[in-house]
Amino acid sequence: MRNFRPPLVCLLLLAPACSDYEFNPKEEAPKGDTAMECIEWEASGGYPVPTNEDCVSEPLVGTFDPVVEWQWNANPIHSGYDDIMAAPAVGHINDDNGDGVVDEDDIPDVVFTTFSGGAYTSAGALVAISGDGSGTHWSTTSIDGYLPYGCSAVAIGDLEGDGDVEVCVSGTNAAVICVNGADGSLLWASGSEVASYGAPAIADFDADGQAEVVLGRQIFGAGTGGLGYFSMSTPVDWDGDGQLELLAGRSVYEMDGSTLLELSSSDGLPAVGDFNDDGKPDAVLTGGGEVRLYDNSGKLIWSVSVPGGGTGGAPTVADFDGDGEPEVGVAGQAQYTVLDTDGTSIWTNTVSDYSSSITGSSVFDFEGDGASEVVYADEHTLWVFAGADGTILMEQTGHASGTLLEYPLVADVDGDGATEIIVASNDYGYSGWNGITVIGDAHSSWGPAREVWNQFAYHITNVNSDSTIPLIQTPNWLTWNNFRAGGTELGPSHWQADLGPGDLDPCLDDCNAGWVTFTVAVENSGLLDATDVEISLRSGGEFGTEVANDTIPVVPSGSARQSAVFTLSESDWGVGALLLVLDEDDTVTECDEDNNISSLGTWPCDE
Secondary structure: OOOEOOOOOOOOOOOOOOOOOOOOOOOOOOOOOHOHHHHHOOOOOEOOOOOOOOOOOOOOOOOEEEEEEEEOOOOOOOOOEOOOOOEEEEEOOOOOOOOOOOOOOOOEEEEEEOOOOOOOOOOOOEEEEOOOHHHHHHHHEEEEEEEOOOOOOOOEEEEEOOOOOEHHHHHHHHOOOEEEOOOOOOEEEEEEOOOOEEEEEEEEEOOOOOOEEEEOOOOEOOOOOOOOOOHEEEOOOOOOOOOOOEEEEEEEEEOOOOEEEOOOOOOOOEEEEEOOOOOOOEEEEOOOOEEEEEEOOOEEEEEEEOOOOOOOOOOEEEOOOOOOEEEEEEEEEOEEEOOOOOOOOOOOOOOOOOOOOOOOEEEEOOOOOOOOOEEEEEEOOOEEOOOOOOOEEEEOOOOOOOOOOOOOOOEEEOOOOOOOOEEEEEEOOOOOOOOOOOEEEEOOOOOOOOOOOOOOOOOHHOOOOOOOOOOOOOOHOOOOOOEEOOOOOOOOOEEOOOOEEEEEEEOOHHHHHEEEEEEEEEEEEOOOEEEEEEEEEEEEOOOEEEEEEEEEEEOOOEEEEEOOOEEEEEEHHOOOEEEEOOOOOOOOOOOOOOOOOEEEEOOOOOO
């Protein structure tokens, strides 16, 4: 039972106020000559509230119990095309529920490239399967004559802003091939500078609602250029002008292909974060046996040899140890290492990637304690390491890979509200799994994740939850400060909201006609935004008659939002106090569930 908040006693003391907010009444104001004065009245609107920095969940330490949920290891359409040596992608690509739109109400899907007979650098198949393991949507080896590379990463997004989601891949006879997500048919193909280890990325560079596709230094739909290292690049607003640039290899490019900044003479696989707390993006590059950090001006901050030797895999940026600062995770031939903000080693674990030494990793806060765990797959094993000290949380044998640029993903891949790990495997060179394996927690206790991880250069703000592409991309380093890290779009998995009744704003000018008009504010003092917040007004106690209701789409952290305008009669109000009940069905997870009920007092109009 939730406790009552002390009654609001200011009902008769508050005067009408003006606001820029528009309200949709739940009940129309009385017609005719019964109510006249409150028709022009406007409520006061939202306001800031202090946040509670302790509004976090209790860590779920000790509940890490992974189990294999399902596997896809045979292609029913193109037999033999079931080995994967590139990062897959997760998103919504078809209308599963038949409502005419592709969105987060549909089952997520997994899309990837496959190869056959060890020919991973040749043409392969582009495959889409349902995220619940129920089957294969489609598989294609020739898309109107365009051939996808068997080891290309894929990117998912609504390119045209029309509600249909597309899939893009690197091709053998076109740099990028983009297909319709629903059936794999050709949308377009372009570019002559192909890359077998390609990884397209999607972003709306010019904020026109039509997303561009990038591969290396090529931007399709805008300027074009040459190829960077392994054609792995990421869109980023480097200079803070509100428009995206392209971080590719060693350089930052403008949308027209001109060079904004030359970071280095050596190429590298990039990741982005703010490492000096100046609000500007910095770049981490791995390649040529080094890990290097450059600040926003292009100055080299530090450079270290890849621990464990080898070229070095794609870097991951996250707060691994829970100290509030970003660190870097990187894999070498024989070690996985987390480097501190200054480049010194925090911890190192033994791994095995002598095949390529270019595998990447992802991170996720499974236990909701503010520190990210590492998810990494080498030639033989899928690992989960505690971010703070490298403690082995999972050592999943069965996985196998000849290794290239793949890394595991963390997402709610089947849309059931529980988080899973998605790992790609192949039996090229090593015996073990092939295809896709999905692993979840036996108790569904892992922190919440999105239903989308749409590209190799993934960061949370580069894609919306329904696989649409943001018109203007929120700088990830200002909100999350991580890269290739999972979570939700609202905030870190250990953050919580805290709803509470706020200001009451009445108009009493129609009391003589027997009506009172008012709004109520809902405050959120938690760290996490609250969505779809339900409001119920009840006459006769908490379990009495509901006389009005409303739903506020979002109440941001540290803010209050007003309800719709309510107009009630004395009989609606009832005898005794009218109660305001928030989130009656407990759909919003809060750090304090005992402050969601408040008394609005008795009928406020004088007899």
